[in-house]
Amino acid sequence: MKFEVTILGSSSSTPIFNRNPSAQLLNVNEKYMLIDCGEATQNQLLHFGLKANRIDQIFISHLHGDHYLGLVGLLSSLHLTGRTKPMDIFGPADLLEIIDLQFKLSQTVLKYPINFKATNSEVHEMIFESWDVHVETFPLDHRIPCTGFKFTEKQRLRKINKDKVEELSIPTEMLPLIKKGQSYTDKNGIVHSAKELTTEADKPKVYVYCSDTVCSWKYIDHITNADLLYHEATFMNDMINRAEETFHTTALQAGEIALKAKVKKLLIGHFSARYRDLEPLLEESRSIFAETSLAIEGKTFMI
Numbered sequence: 001m002k003f004e005v006t007i008l009g010s011s012s013s014t015p016i017f018n019r020n021p022s023a024q025l026l027n028v029n030e031k032y033m034l035i036d037c038g039e040a041t042q043n044q045l046l047h048f049g050l051k052a053n054r055i056d057q058i059f060i061s062h063l064h065g066d067h068y069l070g071l072v073g074l075l076s077s078l079h080l081t082g083r084t085k086p087m088d089i090f091g092p093a094d095l096l097e098i099i100d101l102q103f104k105l106s107q108t109v110l111k112y113p114i115n116f117k118a119t120n121s122e123v124h125e126m127i128f129e130s131w132d133v134h135v136e137t138f139p140l141d142h143r144i145p146c147t148g149f150k151f152t153e154k155q156r157l158r159k160i161n162k163d164k165v166e167e168l169s170i171p172t173e174m175l176p177l178i179k180k181g182q183s184y185t186d187k188n189g190i191v192h193s194a195k196e197l198t199t200e201a202d203k204p205k206v207y208v209y210c211s212d213t214v215c216s217w218k219y220i221d222h223i224t225n226a227d228l229l230y231h232e233a234t235f236m237n238d239m240i241n242r243a244e245e246t247f248h249t250t251a252l253q254a255g256e257i258a259l260k261a262k263v264k265k266l267l268i269g270h271f272s273a274r275y276r277d278l279e280p281l282l283e284e285s286r287s288i289f290a291e292t293s294l295a296i297e298g299k300t301f302m303i
Contacts, residue, residue, distance in 0.1 A: 001029050003153055003205050003303045008044040010269040010295040012234050013066050017276050021066035025050055029132045034058045035209050041070035042077055048298050053083055060091030061211035062146035072102045079110045086113045090127055093118035121145035138222035140213035143247040149209045158198035207303045215253040226263045228303045233268035236284055251281040255288030269295030
């Protein structure tokens with residue numbers, strides 16, 4: 001199963017140094033989910049050869065412009081290119097008013113329905129579930145209401161033991177039933193349990209997206225043991241006072257959070273416009289948590 005994230009935008013507040021505001025594309029078994037939609041997100045999708053019409057869910061963390069100002073443009077383009085299938089949008093309740101007002105004043109009636117679900121920035125809740133993944137929100141600690149998103153693969157069926165299948169000459173049509181737990185009786189009348197004929201499935205992978213937040217430690221329980229954690233790292237630690245004033249996190253603090261949460265890998269982004277060179281932020285985070293990478297636009301990370 002494919003489970004990977006492509007970075008579309010990693011800048012905070014404004015586009016600068018060829019970096020764009022926040023946006024990521026999560027590929028779950030060839031189904032696309034967009035996480036935040038800063039300005040120029042649709043341009044980034046085109047630039048990296050990613051088909052916007054394959055996006056069926058959009059998750060918006062909060063209503064600062066660098067996280068949603070590209071949304072109406074993307075929805076408009078999908079309308080103009082003939083989309084008819086529904087779009088699921090999850091975000092703060094006021095986001096729907098913004099979307100409706102934009103289309104009302106432009107006298108635009110979308111050719112496809114929007115299914116909008118308001119998120120609650122004060123509680124942890126399950127907001128979406130499919131055959132492949134379920135998505136949860138949890139509260140972050142920012143200047144305005146803001147949620148993090150946790151994407152967890154569904155538990156897969158057990159794997160077929162090919163050696164046993166060949167040894168017993170089990171018909172191919174039986175394999176899906178065995179994976180679901182059905183036993184198999186061989187030609188000698190011996191019953192073989194599904195557990196005997198299969199091996200454990202891979203443990204479900206977890207991706208966590210921590211948008212804008214001060215380092216408050218309040219959300220540690222929701223990110224613990226994630227396979228990949230994206231966490232904002234707007235400033236270096238010599239700007240910690242500025243980070244706290246603006247409810248943001250430093251690269252050093254992001255490393256501390258990853259270490260305390262026992263995640264496997266850390267991805268830092270949402271870089272301040274004051275930093276042209278991002279290597280110092282990477283080095284600072286790695287001084288605490290070695291498995292840190294930069295959220296470089298166009299780069300895809302396997303989860």
